[in-house]
Amino acid sequence: MTHVDVKNGNVEVALKKFKVKVQRSGIPSEMKKRKEYSKPGVVRREAKKEAIKNARKRNRNER
Numbered sequence: 001m002t003h004v005d006v007k008n009g010n011v012e013v014a015l016k017k018f019k020v021k022v023q024r025s026g027i028p029s030e031m032k033k034r035k036e037y038s039k040p041g042v043v044r045r046e047a048k049k050e051a052i053k054n055a056r057k058r059n060r061n062e063r
Contacts, residue, residue: 002018
């Protein structure tokens with residue numbers, strides 16, 4: 001559970017800090033991933049595509 005203290009009644013700042021903490025914890029991406037079931041083969045294919053994309057990006061930056 002994410003916890004943020006409200007100081008001096010400043011709720012806006014506390015809300016901003018809460019949103020950042022939730023984003024960094026990965027909750028929104030996890031929710032998006034669990035929204036619908038993906039077959040294991042589809043998951044493997046997507047992971048392979050992502051790995052290829054990252055490898056190309058790394059190679060592009062090394063030049």
